[in-house]
Amino acid sequence: MSSVRAQGLPPLLGDLTGDRLITFHDALFVARLVVGSRRPSAEQLAVGDVFPAPGSGGREYGDGRLTLEDAAEILRRAVGLGKDPWPGGRVLPLLSHTSTVFIGANSRLDVVLSTGFLVSGRVVDENNRPFQGSIRLVSNASASAGECVLGPDGSFSLAVPRGAYSVEVVTKLASQAFEGEIVQRQVQFVQVNGDLTLNVRRPQLPRLPVVSGTVASQDGRFSATEVIFRDIDFPLDAKRRRTEIIARVANGQYALRVPVGQYKIFLKGRVVLDSGRTADAVLAHPELVYVGADRPLPIRAPLIRIIGGVVSDASRKPMQTGFVEARIPFAWGKGAFSASQIDRNGRYLLGLFDGQYTFLVSSEDKPPASDGVITFVKQGVSVDANRQLDIVIPPPPKAVQIRGSVVDERGRPMRGARVFVESMELSQVLRDFYCFNTALTEADGSFSLWIPEGRYTVSVQPPEDLYPPAVM
Known part of the structure; x- marks a missing residue:
């Protein structure tokens, strides 16, 4: 009689047989240990000592020994009578x-x-060493995907439904100048018809040319804090994007490494407004950039337009709290974001470059007894010059x-x-x-x-x- 624990996974309370399930066999295992007067191992005691709850001597569960009460409690859980899962593991691989x-x-x-199936295993690099990153399973039949951060030893576990999946490996990059992630697609293909052990070796990382340069503003209003490179493969699907690298801007300069490819560049920073106030903003470079080797790339932020006004409700009473956001989706072509807090007089102020925006107005007044958000959406706002834009919010639903x-x-x-x-x-x-x-x-x-x-x-x-x- 022996118990086996799944490699790379934490022990599951009540699981004496090591199959990651709480069943009749686990209760029988404890009963045989007790009746047979055999001394349990330290691991068997740790997962089998479940009664009483709360435990004695400061324990969350158990009294430091195995008894028939422990076997009875495990049997109750096995037949579904326990209300709460025990800590330390899962009873079933539940799906979202x-x-x-x-x-x-x-x-x-x-x-x-x-209930799905448990896919677990270990991911190592080309030298059989664990690394900082995560693993993704992407369905070949739909847009569904799951991601699990790798443990210190490269271990992981994911709950998935039956189906075919491609494996993606995400490697985190970090230095004093930049950070980000590289996604390597289709590392393996797997068919999941039951619990599966999946061990993956990450392919060698691609060549990473250095891109560096200065960031300047045409009108002096924009001060960049970050330069963001995003590859344009699957631009609308964040789960399948291969690369995003973020470089910090210091003294108007940046430097980073990215794989060979074509990129959309975004600038994150602060806009100086007419009143001396500042606003957060994300701007997009109007052109796509190809990186094939080390190269300099100076970046100029576009002209900034100042948009402001008063936000009021349907009775023309100014709002006294809340936020105004202006967005252009981050897809092909332009992309932008800027936000402003509404002051006590209902006024807001934004710094934007030319384009068609969607404005979103959210109040800090929330629905009763909740953290919910009800946001007014104003679409098709054209920005091509400095202008005043007053916003009247209809009665909320x-x-x-x-x-x-x-x-x-x-x-x-x-x-x-x-x-x-x-x-x-x-x-x-x-x-x-x-x-x-x-x-x-x-x-x-x-x-x-x-x-x-x-x-x-x-x-x-x-x-x-x-x-x-x-x-x-």
């Missing part, structure tokens, strides 16, 4: 949940988290309280699951508003939150401290 629903005044959101629960396939409540509710897009129900809220489930798996009526994307993530990362 995503769905689209219409939420009304009397809606309930009851979610059952499905009324929030309603919704309740729900999260359980696993055995009906056991999930404490600590994170529920996200987010507007799908502007619609007739939520015209001109974006709404978002989130909640953590209680010990009995229940949750409640406030959100206006409308169509939403609902996402649920298993408790992060008890379950491995899951493919989304």
